[in-house]
Amino acid sequence: MNFPTWPISTERELELLRQVVESEKWGGYHDFVARFENEFAAYQHCAHGVSAVNGTVTLEMALAAAGVGPGDEVIVPAITFISTATAVSRVGGTPVFVDIEPFTFNMDPGRAEAAIGPKTKALIVVHFGGPMANMDRFARLAAERNLILIEDSAHAHGSEWNGRRAGSIGLVGSFSFQNSKVMTAGEGGMLTTNDAELAERMRSIGNQGRRSGGGWFHHYTLGTNYRLTALQAAVLLAQLERLPEQIRLRMRNAAIIRETLADVPGLILQEIPKQAEVNAFYLLLGRIDAGKFGKTRDQFHKELLAREVPCAGFYPHPLYGNPLYQQGNCRVEPCPVSEACIQDAFWFPHRMLMGDEETTRSVAAAIAAVQAKTN
Ligand SMILES: Cc1ncc(COP(=O)(O)O)c(C=O)c1O
Secondary structure, three states: OOOOOOOOHHHHHHHHHHHHOOOOOOOOHHHHHHHHHHHHHHHHOOEEEEEEOOOOHHHHHHHHOOOOOOOOEEEEEEEOHHHHHHHHHOOOOOEEEEEEEOOOOOEHHHHHHHHHHOOOEEEEEOOOOOOOOOHHHHHHHHHHOOOEEEEEEEOOOOOEEEOEEOOOOEEEEEEEEEOOOOOOOOOOOEEEEEOOOHHEEEEEEEEOOOOOOOOOHHHOOOOOOOOOOOHHHHHHHHHHHHHHHHHHHHHHHHHHHHHHHOOOOEEEEEEOHHOOOOOOOOOEEEEEHHHHHHHHHHHHHHHHHHHOOEEOOOOOHHHOOOHHHHOOOOOEEOOOOHHHHHHHEEEEEEHHOOOOOOHHHHOOOOOHHHHOOOO
């Protein structure tokens, strides 16, 4: 199949990297880091960007700076990458695992509300696969119940909810630039917020407890070194320039595939509400109803790999199924949808949505053919 490998780079990455390499310092708080923070935050409709080494520590920084700690519970979806929950544990809080909606793959706002208890301090929503979670419901819930709302936007660079970008609706957004993400420097992370004081606290945590404008050897709070290097910022500036066009391409190709597969019995692609149509398409997600499809998800997965379509299965368990959380230190709400998705859901990586139209049509046909073969 003729779609690109990932990551994609051009001369632009090399040009910007050269400028950093030829500058007098590569670390510290380089101009390129400041430039990338400003450009990325503005792109996400936020006033402040605070970069860090990855999208795991950014979540820890956000929670710590927002005052989440021992004794606090934080509601998280049961289906997401482990960092969403371990960030809570690592600041001393307790993750509360809540089910997702059957077809958006995002946390169910009704179940999140039902899980709120006297110790609940925050909610972390994840915009799973790219389309944003229902931010009308989550913003209202957070406001009504006086909870901190964090957007884990590791899948949602450029994604929108009703025209508002990921990371700009909750108190803070957290992004990852790890290798598989829609823009990458191999590793990297960013926090976005419109709250200047929170931004300053988050920056201080990742910059050895320093204050902006303060001396290099003046440390005010307990911090550590999570700084992004200028080399990463150079690559990310180039990646950000290309992102809007890449999102348009993925949206066009996703529309072709979704239209082609719309009538395949038993193949249900991710439900994308109108408000979330503009999205990064980090993943193309779906579920197999084996009764109607005629094959299980595992058979579907295996046959696609044989046809060189890069289908991934799904997570092997909801987060609470990991040995780490089998030992306790969490609260688990009923998660029937998450449990079902472990058996029947699948995803395709975003590079599959980055070929030309002809390639996209043949991918869609190859996916549809897995079902057609049974009849
Ligand atoms: C939803 C989610 N949150 C957080 C992360 C952590 O990002 P990083 O790998 O940059 O630490 C990831 C990475 O895969 C993720 O998918």
